[in-house]
Amino acid sequence: SKQSQNKMAFNGTISMKVRDQEANAEKMHAKTFSAWINHILSTKGYPKIQDVTVDLKDGVHFIHLLEALFNEKVKKYNSNPATEIHRIENVAIALDVLKAHRINIQLNSKDITDGNRKLTLGMIWRLLMNHQMIDPADEDKSAMEKNKQAKANLLAFCQKQTQGYEGVRITDLSTSFHDGMAFAALVHSMRPDLIDWKSISSATLLERMTKAFEAAEKIGIPKLLDPIDMCNPVVSDRPDEKCIMTYVSEFPLAFIELSRQGQLVDRDAEMRKAEEQRRLQMEQEKFQLERERLQLEQRFQLEKKAREEEEKLRKFMEQDVDRRRQEHLQLEQQKFQLEQERLQLEQQAQYNAQVDALFQKMNEQKLKFEEEMNLEREQIFGEISQLQRHVQQGNMSQQAWAERERLEEEELEEDNRRMLEELERLRRENEKLQDELYSTKSKLIAKLKVTIKEARYLSAMDVSGKSDPYCKIKLESQEYKTKTIKKSLNPKWDQDYEFFVTERRAELEIHVFDWDRFSKDEFMGRMSLKIGNMKDGETAEHWYKLEALHPGEKVSGEILLNWTFQLGK
Numbered sequence: 001s002k003q004s005q006n007k008m009a010f011n012g013t014i015s016m017k018v019r020d021q022e023a024n025a026e027k028m029h030a031k032t033f034s035a036w037i038n039h040i041l042s043t044k045g046y047p048k049i050q051d052v053t054v055d056l057k058d059g060v061h062f063i064h065l066l067e068a069l070f071n072e073k074v075k076k077y078n079s080n081p082a083t084e085i086h087r088i089e090n091v092a093i094a095l096d097v098l099k100a101h102r103i104n105i106q107l108n109s110k111d112i113t114d115g116n117r118k119l120t121l122g123m124i125w126r127l128l129m130n131h132q133m134i135d136p137a138d139e140d141k142s143a144m145e146k147n148k149q150a151k152a153n154l155l156a157f158c159q160k161q162t163q164g165y166e167g168v169r170i171t172d173l174s175t176s177f178h179d180g181m182a183f184a185a186l187v188h189s190m191r192p193d194l195i196d197w198k199s200i201s202s203a204t205l206l207e208r209m210t211k212a213f214e215a216a217e218k219i220g221i222p223k224l225l226d227p228i229d230m231c232n233p234v235v236s237d238r239p240d241e242k243c244i245m246t247y248v249s250e251f252p253l254a255f256i257e258l259s260r261q262g263q264l265v266d267r268d269a270e271m272r273k274a275e276e277q278r279r280l281q282m283e284q285e286k287f288q289l290e291r292e293r294l295q296l297e298q299r300f301q302l303e304k305k306a307r308e309e310e311e312k313l314r315k316f317m318e319q320d321v322d323r324r325r326q327e328h329l330q331l332e333q334q335k336f337q338l339e340q341e342r343l344q345l346e347q348q349a350q351y352n353a354q355v356d357a358l359f360q361k362m363n364e365q366k367l368k369f370e371e372e373m374n375l376e377r378e379q380i381f382g383e384i385s386q387l388q389r390h391v392q393q394g395n396m397s398q399q400a401w402a403e404r405e406r407l408e409e410e411e412l413e414e415d416n417r418r419m420l421e422e423l424e425r426l427r428r429e430n431e432k433l434q435d436e437l438y439s440t441k442s443k444l445i446a447k448l449k450v451t452i453k454e455a456r457y458l459s460a461m462d463v464s465g466k467s468d469p470y471c472k473i474k475l476e477s478q479e480y481k482t483k484t485i486k487k488s489l490n491p492k493w494d495q496d497y498e499f500f501v502t503e504r505r506a507e508l509e510i511h512v513f514d515w516d517r518f519s520k521d522e523f524m525g526r527m528s529l530k531i532g533n534m535k536d537g538e539t540a541e542h543w544y545k546l547e548a549l550h551p552g553e554k555v556s557g558e559i560l561l562n563w564t565f566q567l568g569k
Helices: 002-042 060-070 086-102 111-113 115-130 144-161 181-190 205-217 239-248 250-261 267-393 398-442
Strands: 446-455 469-475 479-482 492-499 505-516 521-528 539-545 558-567
Touching: 002 060, 002 115, 002 239, 002 469, 060 086, 060 115, 086 111, 111 115, 115 144, 115 250, 144 181, 144 239, 144 250, 181 205, 181 250, 205 250, 239 250, 446 469, 446 505, 469 492, 479 492, 505 558, 521 539, 521 558
Parallel strands: none
Antiparallel strands: 446 492, 446 558, 469 479, 469 505, 505 521, 539 558
């Protein structure tokens, strides 16, 4: 079935992976064991080997290894084996030497001469364990118990040597060595001068492995492991236990040799010294931190004082700016008042000139009328005189005299009528001049007194649900600004302002804003009053609804104003 096929494929994948792991392990074992054998052979001056599974096949290197390990000579063997029989005999001699030293190996000479890789490596591992790791006191124990005890002894040695090292915790003889810190700690515990412990943790994995192995060589530990191999991800994730034990087993031997030579560093003294150094360093760091704290506190106090001084200076400058602004406004008002007074004087002068011209015209007409009346009177008196002369002379009859008197009366009546008409004309002209005078008076400057009292139901512009409202008041070129009421939707100002009016078509405009310290002030609403709708001497107090400046703006609230309008006198 398909499930069975998938299971077989899965098992096949696992088997292949296991085989690859075993092949990599054998490769590492062969390389490590060959390095160990060469180290042993070099102590007696014997030639080195290249591959443990190949070079031991003729038995010569095998016998050299045993002579170096047991410090004894094998008397009779074929030093130059030419045939298979000679090689088998040499290997048999070597195995007899192992048996003589009570090292029982379950293999025959043919396994070695045929180059059986697995059995050859197993034999070398048993020989290595017996020579460097197994305590002679455990001789009566089984091979499994010996191996277990040897492993425990080696682990205990490593744990004791690296006790107290930061970042090093050895719990096994495999993964605890994956980052190289344990190797460096073992070397540093014996010769601290060979490893710079402070910088070793910051080095790369390859640098750390290389420094540790090179330092170990200086205390007589052969370089059985390759740093490049140890950095291989396949190896570094879980280093091979036999390879680690082979290399680490050299450290107890080096420890004994250094002790014998008197070169071994007193670990307890070094730990006490390191502890004292750490304590002093901590005290120094504590002192440094305290000094930095005091410096920060002092700097904070200085900055606080500087901020306070800066705030005082800012407030003083603001007050000074406000004072200068008020002085400027007062000067502008005074200037405006002087200008208005000048205009009033000019207009008054024009008015006076018009009145003088009017009276002069009236006087001229009066004089002209008097002159005309005097002329007519003189004519009448002349005619009367002439008639009187006629009467005196007796040349005019009574009837002619009566007719003359009638004509004179008619002329007098006509003169009276003309005089009344002239007086009526003068009266109408005087009324016209009075109208012109009133028109001139109505064009004089008016005054508008405004009190910004309070507002209510304003919009909340701040996140706190409040606003900081103030008003801008403008009439023609005159502008004023109220004080700002903080955090209120129903502010009370009660501030008075006086404006001079020169145009009846002008409008009083009031805009309400929300003050903001860090951004542009926000518009809250507006209202306006037309001057042309006001009457002379009118006083009013009303609530005016605030309106939007542009369509779509949300505006709410009312503002209370008191105003008085008066024409200039």
